[in-house]
Structures are given as C-alpha cells and as structure tokens.
Amino acid sequence: MTKTALITGASSGIGRATALALGKAGFRLVLAGRRRERLEELARELGEVPTHLLTFDVRDRAAVDAAVQSLPPEFQDIDVLINNAGNAHGLAPLQDGDPQDWDDMMDGNVKGLLYVSRAVLPAMTRRNTGHIINIGSIAGHETYANGNVYCASKAAVAALTKGMRLDLLPHHIRVAEVNPGAVETEFSQVRFKGDTERAATVYKGFEPLRAEDVADLIQFMVTRPAHVNIAEVLILPAAQAAATTIRKDA
Numbered sequence: 001m002t003k004t005a006l007i008t009g010a011s012s013g014i015g016r017a018t019a020l021a022l023g024k025a026g027f028r029l030v031l032a033g034r035r036r037e038r039l040e041e042l043a044r045e046l047g048e049v050p051t052h053l054l055t056f057d058v059r060d061r062a063a064v065d066a067a068v069q070s071l072p073p074e075f076q077d078i079d080v081l082i083n084n085a086g087n088a089h090g091l092a093p094l095q096d097g098d099p100q101d102w103d104d105m106m107d108g109n110v111k112g113l114l115y116v117s118r119a120v121l122p123a124m125t126r127r128n129t130g131h132i133i134n135i136g137s138i139a140g141h142e143t144y145a146n147g148n149v150y151c152a153s154k155a156a157v158a159a160l161t162k163g164m165r166l167d168l169l170p171h172h173i174r175v176a177e178v179n180p181g182a183v184e185t186e187f188s189q190v191r192f193k194g195d196t197e198r199a200a201t202v203y204k205g206f207e208p209l210r211a212e213d214v215a216d217l218i219q220f221m222v223t224r225p226a227h228v229n230i231a232e233v234l235i236l237p238a239a240q241a242a243a244t245t246i247r248k249d250a
C-alpha cells in the first residue's frame with residue numbers, strides 16, 4: 001500500500017533531497033515550507049508522484065494546525081513524518097548573541113518540531129502506526145564555541161526524540177534521530193544571513209556531505225520492516241571526526 005510522508009523544510013537542502021528520494025521509493029508526499037514557489041518547482045520535478053503542498057511557518061502554531069487540518073482525505077493518514085525544518089541563525093559568543101536569533105532557533109528548531117508533531121500525531125496514534133525521523137545534528141551531541149543556542153536547540157531535539165520514543169511506544173510509532181555533520185546546503189547561507197562568501201568557506205578544503213547522502217540514509221531508515229527502528233544515526237563526511245575537527249587540504 002502506498003505510504004504517505006510529510007516532510008518539513010522540503011523547499012531546500014536535506015528536506016528537498018529527501019522528498020526526491022522518497023518520491024522515487026513510491027511514497028505519496030506532503031511537502032511543507034515557507035517558500036511556495038520552491039515547493040511548486042519540487043512538485044514539478046517529482047512528476048507523477050502524488051504531492052500536496054503546505055505553506056506555513058513552523059513557529060506559528062495556529063498556522064501549523066490549520067495546514068495539517070486542511071489536508072485532503074488522501075493525504076491525511078500520515079505514515080512517516082520527517083521533522084527537518086530548521087536552521088542556525090548566527091555564530092557568536094553568547095555574550096554578543098542576538099536574542100532575535102535565539103528566538104528564531106528555539107522557536108523553529110524546537111517548538112516548531114513540537115507543533116508539527118502534535119498536529120500530525122493524532123493521525124498516527126488513532127491508527128497505532130507511524131514513523132518519525134527528527135533531524136538533529138552533531139551539534140546536539142557536542143557543543144562547539146559560539147554554537148551555544150543552536151547546539152542547545154539540537155540537544156533539545158535529541159531529548160525530545162528520546163521522550164517521543166518512550167511516549168509513543170504503546171502506539172507502535174517508531175521515533176528516530178538523524179544527526180548529520182557538515183552538509184553543504186543553504187544552511188550556512190542562512191546562518192551567516194546571506195553572506196555567501198562566508199558560507200562557502202565553511203565547506204572549503206574538504207568534501208562535505210551532500211543533501212542526497214542524508215536523504216539516502218533517511219530513505220533506508222523509513223523502508224525497514226515494521227519491527228526495525230534505526231533509532232539514532234550520526235552521519236559525517238569522511239573528513240570530519242568531530243563538530244569542529246575537519247581534515248582540510250593545506
């Protein structure tokens with residue numbers, strides 16, 4: 001039977017690549033993001049794959065609820081939720097940090113993930129089935145200098161993943177966390193507020209992961225048999241050993 005996956009942050013990077021991978025794997029897709037035109041372009045690229053687009057900001061609880069409630073019947077029974085939307089905003093010592101950046105990260109990466117999960121879960125608990133993949137980060141498992149609030153937001157994703165796995169156990173809902181290291185996407189452009197030169201330096205001198213590498217992993221995880229939950233995966237570029245330990249060409 002065709003399964004339905006809802007992917008947040010499908011308009012770019014890991015979410016977009018995951019949409020293409022799951023589309024190929026035969027899923028019906030609900031694609032979410034704020035940039036409608038990006039989602040429309042992705043839906044065109046997906047061709048025959050059945051898609052439904054939802055445009056909302058994950059920080060806006062009412063908008064999240066309204067969007068999920070607006071799903072047409074054939075997209076309502078979400079089998080797989082990929083909680084991927086999120087970003088870093090800024091990279092500064094805490095004492096110099098911009099509280100607006102802190103709000104954006106805590107509201108988006110943590111509360112947004114909660115709002116979307118809370119809105120989608122009734123479709124899973126009612127049917128006693130489901131699979132949730134939360135996109136954490138290596139940054140949620142080791143804190144690096146100036147990463148403070150972003151690292152905290154991803155540490156919260158790690159804690160929430162474990163909490164969800166415990167609470168949803170009676171409902172046969174698998175919950176897992178994927179923790180990427182450096183992936184070249186729009187992530188650093190967002191972190192450095194459109195400074196593309198600074199963003200590019202993050203990935204200079206080594207081969208970072210591509211969004212497709214993470215998408216491959218997610219596709220593998222969500223296509224395992226029902227008795228298997230790959231609960232937590234750290235995926236790194238071969239040149240990366242820890243959050244800020246990267247082998248770079250001289």
Ligand code: NDP
Nearest residue numbers: 009011012013014033034035057058085086183185186187
């Ligand atoms: P991108 O910037 O390429 O993609 C981020 C996606 O999240 C976009 O589709 C964006 O869509 C969506 N998004 C961001 N904020 C919001 C919001 N408030 N409401 C709705 N959607 C939002 O980055 P990545 O693909 O790299 O990031 C995806 C996830 O992977 C994030 O959670 C990130 O923290 C995590 N990650 C990334 C790593 C990396 O090195 N790139 C490493 C480890 C984890 P739109 O702007 O259209 O709303």
Ligand code: 8X3
Nearest residue numbers: 137138139181182243
């Ligand atoms: C993104 C990876 O190390 O830049 O989560 O924080 S890192």
